Amino acid sequence: MGSEKAYYITTPIYYVNSSPHIGSTLTTLAADMLARYQRMRGRKVWFLTGTDENAIKVHRAAQERGMPTQQFVDELATEFQQAWKTMHIEYDDFIRTTEPRHVRVVQEFFRRMLQNGDIYKGIYEGWYCVSDETFFAPSDVGEDRLCPNAECRRPLQWVQEEDYFFRLSAYGDRLLRYIEEHPDWLEPEFRKNEVIAFIKQGLRDQSVTRANPGWGIPVPGEPDKVIYVWFDALINYVSATGWPEDMGRYQQLWPAVHLMGKEIFVRFHATLWPAMLMSVGLPVPERIFGHGWWTIGGEKGSKSKGNLPHPVQLAKDIATWSGAEFDLAVDAERYLLIREMQFGLDSEFSEESFRKRYNSDLANDLGNLLNRTLNMVWRYAQGRVPQPLEHNAELAQLAEHIDRGIAEEVYRFRLNGVLEQIWRMVSRLNKYLDEQAPWSLYRNGEVERAQGVLYDVLEGIRLCALWLAPTMPVATARIWEQLGIGTQPVQASWQTESVWARLQPGTSVQQPQPLFPRITEEALTVTTEKETEMEGSNWITIQDFQKLEIKIAEVKWAEPVPNTSKLLKLTVDIGGEERTLVAGIAETYSPQDVIGRQIVVLTNLQPATIRGVQSQGMLLAAEVDGKAILLTPDKPVPVGSKVR
């Protein structure tokens, strides 16, 4: 690495309690795209991702599996690395918070902040579960004061623990001033406003240590305490630079551009982290961008709900639907994940719209363009790149505009906008072919003119592939290969290659080979049938049904759950036993409406704490336009009657 300041881009370090999902894939993919773009533009780039391994929950998850914690995190870190490799994501560094290089720096941060008075000793109070060795926020604890962990449910203790605190409260004004003076620092804009509102309401000091549960980074000089997870995790961005030992490397890298999901933008990346850096005397990050989520039915998709595909599985699906080679299906997925999302906002995930987009953009527009052009090159120019007739000023100018447009979109993190820019050229080329109709020219004996048109289109395709390389590194390499170019676009210099008429006449092109075969209805039907066979149908067996314990209950009491609009807390009798239920029926029913009524309750559902209230079962209701309509017995029945 030279001495010039690198483009240092980061993703959050991912929590190793499960495998990569579509959310972490989105962040990492976006970072990969930006890193590849900057690299092609000739900047030194350092792309960092990694895993967060010090959380107490990780330790517990390992213990539950009867596995040494280190081995557990090793395996999950490997899983992340493999997933990224499969998705054609190429990072420069993968940091793990259990690594000594990170632990040292966290402790150094702690020491410095203790020294300058920003960390002080205080009393942390909270609900503590002895069994889980975990603190819970008051908002997570129900009135029953039982452990929110559904598998635990033991009584919690109100404990006071001597802990260290970070004087976050002292940084509000400095943060606000910095935000004001650097309008592009936090993006998107509407989230910046959330940060401002958050800071303006007043910042509170933050506890940064916990009693040592046998896992985590020890507090220097106090082995009975560990650094609390957020304080530890955020520092990875600096510890990966080699600070403070390798100041040369640090100076080339820091500050970084941070990319993350919106859930950890406001409080952590845009508030706590910059304040920590200010305290230690380091520059704050260069840019901080929080993107939206893929949603299903308006809610954040999650693996536990099983409603969003696993990224690798989605690539396999695309390959199956279309018949595309797996690596090209991966690139197609990369394209779709970026193209189908307004990067700052949430986007609704739909397989169908992914398929439509695949067909219209990749198969019909881009793929078919390459295919039809090469076909004509073989027919009308003996499979060699022909001579241009004259400089095509119009297309050359369009290329320049798009090049500039891409730079602008990249700066604003509008990654879908980058792709929209490129499609201006794809569309123009398809149209240009129709306008010029080289097949007619050839038939009329105007061979050179026909060939000139083909040159222009080939050149346009070459540029599109160059521009698309950060998004689809493998597919664009195939395109250049088919054009007879001996190098890969990802390794090309944007500056020298993003210029009209770089394509060398005379070189042999390859026989056209569809990169992105269309997804047809027939293929889809076959796939669906296959899936049905493989996964079993949607039928459940009578045994499955018998696992459900459904009873008639009587509502003894009902009251709204504070600070919610949809929730009622119900106390019900299920036949000699009282249960508390949280039900989302407040939009349809008031407490008086339901008290005394008989309802249908699923009584052996795993309890869950909702808004601080533990719900010990689920009331059954019909859903009409999103509102709940209660199910009740046709005539009064003994409370506790089984439903079957």
Place this chain on the structure above:
RNA sequence: GGCGGCGUAGCUCAGUCGGUCAGAGCACACGGCUCAUACCCGUGGAGUCGGCGGUUCGAGUCCGCCCGCCGCUACCA
């Protein structure tokens, strides 16, 4: 509750300082082409720009109120 945002063609959304802003893409219909992965190209529909008032010569574009939806509101990697 407080702060912020959104509600524009069937769908997803653009609309910068108020005056060709009533738009794009997809979908649909019709037409053209035949080099191509039944592709590509062209044309079209018309939507009270959430509702009601107001400011203005003129308002999706500013102001007020109302309806609906959403985000943030501290320890959730």
